[in-house]
Amino acid sequence: MRSSRHASRAIVAALRASASLSLLAAAVHLWVMPEHLEEWWGYGAFFLVCALAQGMYALALLRRLSRPFLLLGVAGNLAVVILWLVTRTTGIPLLGPHAGEIEGVGVLDLACTLAEVCVIVVLGALATRDLPTEGRIQVVVVLAASSLLFWHLLHLLAMSSSH
Numbered sequence: 001m002r003s004s005r006h007a008s009r010a011i012v013a014a015l016r017a018s019a020s021l022s023l024l025a026a027a028v029h030l031w032v033m034p035e036h037l038e039e040w041w042g043y044g045a046f047f048l049v050c051a052l053a054q055g056m057y058a059l060a061l062l063r064r065l066s067r068p069f070l071l072l073g074v075a076g077n078l079a080v081v082i083l084w085l086v087t088r089t090t091g092i093p094l095l096g097p098h099a100g101e102i103e104g105v106g107v108l109d110l111a112c113t114l115a116e117v118c119v120i121v122v123l124g125a126l127a128t129r130d131l132p133t134e135g136r137i138q139v140v141v142v143l144a145a146s147s148l149l150f151w152h153l154l155h156l157l158a159m160s161s162s163h
Contacts, residue, residue, distance in 0.1 A: 015126070017118075018119050021122075023058045024112070024115045025077075026054035028108055028109070028115075029048075032109075033051065039096075039098065053076065067127050070127035071123075079150060080116055082147060086158055089102070090154075090158040092161065093155075093161060094157040094158070095161075100159075100161035
């Protein structure tokens with residue numbers, strides 16, 4: 001009984017930490033949205049959508065605890081992290097006046113990305129906590145393969161934008 005209560009408290013603490021980190025990422029995206037909006041409306045819209053999605057997800061995370069919902073948070077944050085990596089290494093993919101340009105790394109965007117990585121790790125651990133080893137491996141393989149395909153697609157789009 002005592003270990004069950006301890007596990008329950010740990011899950012609640014992990015959910016609250018993830019929600020806080022998601023709100024932090026949302027706040028950073030909202031903070032930088034006006035400067036990106038000045039560059040191009042599409043960049044500003046992207047940051048606004050990111051901020052709204054991460055903020056709403058954080059609030060819903062405190063009320064909903066299902067494996068698909070947790071994995072949605074993992075996938076969404078993973079997509080944003082991969083896009084950040086591509087824009088810092090290969091260039092901005094596809095659209096906008098700065099398509100193909102490589103963005104610099106700043107302290108604020110690095111902190112935001114670190115928060116998103118922490119959300120990915122914590123939600124991934126929560127989503128797979130009751131699965132047998134085979135199930136955990138399947139989830140990791142699907143996420144890894146999907147991430148590599150998404151990164152490759154963004155990489156190709158950024159490369160084609162720079163030419």
